[in-house]
Amino acid sequence: MIHSSAIIHESVKLGHNVRVGAFCVIGADVIIGDDTVIEPHVVISGPTTIGKNNHFFQFGSIGAAPQDKKFIDEPTTLVIGDNNMFRENVTINRGTTQDRGETTIGNDNWVMAGVHIAHDCIVGNNAIFANACALAGHVTVEDWAILGGYTLVHQFCRIGEHSFCGMGSVINQDVPNFVTVSGNLAGPRGLNLEGLKRRGFDKDQMNLVKKAYRALYRTGYRLEEAIKEIECLNDDQGTLSSLLNFLQTTERGIVR
Secondary structure, eight states: OBOTTOEEOTTOEEOTTOEEOTTOEEOSSEEEOTTOEEOTTOEEOSSEEEOSSOEEOTTOEEEEOOSOTTOOOOOOEEEEOSSOEEOTTOEEEOOOTTTTSEEEEOSSOEEOTTOEEOTTOEEOSSOEEOTTOEEOTTOEEOTTOEEOTTOEEOTTOEEOTTOEEOTTOEEOSBBOTTEEEETBTTEEEEEOHHHHHHTTOOHHHHHHHHHHHHHHHTSOOOHHHHHHHHHTSOOTTOTTHHHHHHHHHOSSOBOO
16 A cells, blocks of 8 residues: 555554555654555655545645744644545645644645645634635634635634635635635625535524624624624524634634
């Protein structure tokens, strides 16, 4: 399952049934979980830990040093979960000591060709990155978020759960849960209603999300006022709890 032309450091730990293609280079301090597939010409640098059943397509650079002038070869890490797909030419950098020291990617994410995920980013689960998206350092992308092709995200921004960033979006502030944004600079364009339907949100939950959106974007309220309005909604299921937490903890402000 390991091509004869692959170069693998003696410290590398490979799980069961790992496939390594031609001309791959896997450096020191790399751990790769069971059933992971690494296509030809992929370079994986350590310290990097990769979970089970991931698929890396050709010409990816995984776990390289961060593109940060302050970096002086500190032992930072990249941690990747299970069941992720990384298409051609994806680049993912390790963390820096100016932050957590770790870049983290969760489970079941779909990362298309040419995507860049910079140092200290946190990616949750079930996110989709279309071709040529680029995350600057310290960005957080939460569960079920979708980034359209060529989306650019400024450092320290957060992309909330179930949000949708249209093709070519340039994002310099946080994108709240459920919201669709697009443009340069990105602005709110409505709700990701189709995504919510696909994930099983019922009619009552959808109505709550719509009311929250109106409070944020259709009333002229300041953010603090909109938060108070959302807190007053009758939300027995806790549909809006993660949105409220997002709004209450934003540091860059939200796209408005």
